[in-house]
Amino acid sequence: MRVAFSASSLAQTAADLLVVAIPVDKVASALSGLGDFASALATVAEAEDFSGKPGSTLGAPTYGRVASNRILLVGIGAGALADVRTAAGIAGKEARARGAKNVALAFPGADIGAAGLRTAIEAFAEGNYKFDKYKSNPSAKKAAAEALSFVGIPSDADAVSRALALVAGQDLARDLVNEPAEVIYPESLAAVAQGLASDRITVTVLDEVQIREKGMGGIDGVGKGSARPPRFVHMTYTPVGEAKGHIALVGKGVTFDSGGLSLKPSEGMMTMRCDMAGAAAVIGAMKAIAGLAPQVRVDVIFGAVENMPSGTSYKLGDILKMYNGKQVEIHNTDAEGRLVLADCLSYATELKPDALVDLATLTGAAVVALGDWYSALYTRSDALAGTLAARATDAGEGIWRMPLPDLYKDKIKAEWGDIKNVGGRAGGSITAALFLSEFTTVEKWAHIDIAGPAFLDASLMHYAAGGTGTMVRTLARWIESIGDDSQS
Ligand code: BES
Ligand code: MN
Ligand code: ZN
Numbered sequence: 001m002r003v004a005f006s007a008s009s010l011a012q013t014a015a016d017l018l019v020v021a022i023p024v025d026k027v028a029s030a031l032s033g034l035g036d037f038a039s040a041l042a043t044v045a046e047a048e049d050f051s052g053k054p055g056s057t058l059g060a061p062t063y064g065r066v067a068s069n070r071i072l073l074v075g076i077g078a079g080a081l082a083d084v085r086t087a088a089g090i091a092g093k094e095a096r097a098r099g100a101k102n103v104a105l106a107f108p109g110a111d112i113g114a115a116g117l118r119t120a121i122e123a124f125a126e127g128n129y130k131f132d133k134y135k136s137n138p139s140a141k142k143a144a145a146e147a148l149s150f151v152g153i154p155s156d157a158d159a160v161s162r163a164l165a166l167v168a169g170q171d172l173a174r175d176l177v178n179e180p181a182e183v184i185y186p187e188s189l190a191a192v193a194q195g196l197a198s199d200r201i202t203v204t205v206l207d208e209v210q211i212r213e214k215g216m217g218g219i220d221g222v223g224k225g226s227a228r229p230p231r232f233v234h235m236t237y238t239p240v241g242e243a244k245g246h247i248a249l250v251g252k253g254v255t256f257d258s259g260g261l262s263l264k265p266s267e268g269m270m271t272m273r274c275d276m277a278g279a280a281a282v283i284g285a286m287k288a289i290a291g292l293a294p295q296v297r298v299d300v301i302f303g304a305v306e307n308m309p310s311g312t313s314y315k316l317g318d319i320l321k322m323y324n325g326k327q328v329e330i331h332n333t334d335a336e337g338r339l340v341l342a343d344c345l346s347y348a349t350e351l352k353p354d355a356l357v358d359l360a361t362l363t364g365a366a367v368v369a370l371g372d373w374y375s376a377l378y379t380r381s382d383a384l385a386g387t388l389a390a391r392a393t394d395a396g397e398g399i400w401r402m403p404l405p406d407l408y409k410d411k412i413k414a415e416w417g418d419i420k421n422v423g424g425r426a427g428g429s430i431t432a433a434l435f436l437s438e439f440t441t442v443e444k445w446a447h448i449d450i451a452g453p454a455f456l457d458a459s460l461m462h463y464a465a466g467g468t469g470t471m472v473r474t475l476a477r478w479i480e481s482i483g484d485d486s487q488s
Contacts, residue, residue: 092127165291
């Protein structure tokens with residue numbers, strides 16, 4: 001998608017879809033640039049009770065009275081950043097529904113600034129995204145926007161390039177999640193990471209033999225039941241000049257989670273291609289980082305593995321020796337994500353990052369607790385919790401801090417090994433996080449359970465059903481802010 005800036009009047013703006021953001025109770029003045037079409041539209045708005053409340057819409061054909069084919073009014077209330085985001089997201093979704101290739105977006109009477117511009121581009125692209133490559137009937141496909149023009153807003157190349165870097169990362173994460181597990185499996189997911197290698201990004205991939213040799217018993221164990229061998233991936237972005245910080249990101253890359261011998265019922269298995277959304281998000285974040293070029297070293301680590309039942313599967317009662325030497329007793333082969341993450345977290349800890357964040361579609365319990373919008377955040381660092389929450393707010397993503405109490409550690413005590421891989425139904429997302437905490441000593445460590453937001457069964461707000469790329473923009477904005485002295 002190209003982003004352009006235009007100084008034309010609203011009436012002379014020629015687009016497939018012209019979207020005009022309307023501040024509350026300013027319908028007439030916001031439409032004044034439409035010339036004599038403005039009063040007709042204002043009359044319709046009045047009749048339809050459209051007054052510019054945040055997120056409200058009014059669409060109409062233009063009957064050739066202005067240069068654009070169709071117009072959409074979207075309310076932005078008092079013009080808060082969150083309302084700009086909502087409006088732009090709606091614009092993107094509407095453009096997609098109509099197959100509009102050239103879209104114009106105007107904010108008359110509202111000064112959205114660089115932050116608003118960036119947010120608008122990100123949200124528009126987010127709403128405009130749809131995964132329809134497997135629809136063979138062309139009428140079932142609607143073209144994505146090719147150009148987004150901002151009318152009456154000063155050009156800002158820096159804001160545009162930062163926004164588009166995040167869009168590229170998020171779109172990649174969404175595509176990877178949406179692709180069937182027969183397309184994205186451990187080797188092909190590792191190949192996607194390898195494709196991001198550049199003069200600033202190195203990518204190392206370990207195959208199943210090297211994984212075993214390294215003593216990564218979690219990745220090895222979970223991968224044993226599948227005809228598709230596991231992969232371990234380590235990507236490093238090195239900035240030009242001196243790094244102002246060092247961040248490590250870890251992702252759960254279970255390319256399909258059948259549950260293994262503790263087989264899931266069919267309904268629960270249907271969408272389990274999404275179980276690599278953590279890995280997809282950290283790969284997407286790395287792609288965004290490549291575009292942002294922050295003064296920060298970034299390590300991205302993920303274990304890619306398929307969890308399948310077979311004659312070679314790992315079994316209940318097995319004891320796996322993990323990369324850090326701890327021995328884990330298997331009580332349920334469907335609690336596989338924490339085993340894969342454990343090896344990745346211990347490996348990442350050896351890199352001595354300033355902060356370590358892992359992302360995982362880890363537990364159904366997190367979905368039950370927080371639903372589709374909020375990811376569950378676990379950390380012992382109040383500072384890191386505050387920073388991540390603030391960056392999630394900037395990005396317009398939902399995150400909610402949960403407790404990580406030592407009190408519950410008893411629940412994962414094992415009979416024969418050091419710890420077991422399940423802690424019972426009560427507090428299932430918390431005990432999963434406590435399990436992970438056994439595998440890192442990094443003080444600023446956070447675990448984000450994205451099981452709810454990573455994949456939507458039905459469209460939510462401006463997001464289409466399927467992969468959302470959640471946390472790509474939060475992580476990218478966080479890392480960007482570390483390299484920028486003007487932010488915390
Ligand atoms: N991948 C699932 C968690 C999940 C559930 C992700 C729903 C996305 C949507 C995970 O591997 C899993 O199966 N967790 C089990 C753990 C249990 C066996 C302790 C769960 O949550 O039921
Ligand atoms: Mn599972
Ligand atoms: Zn899983």
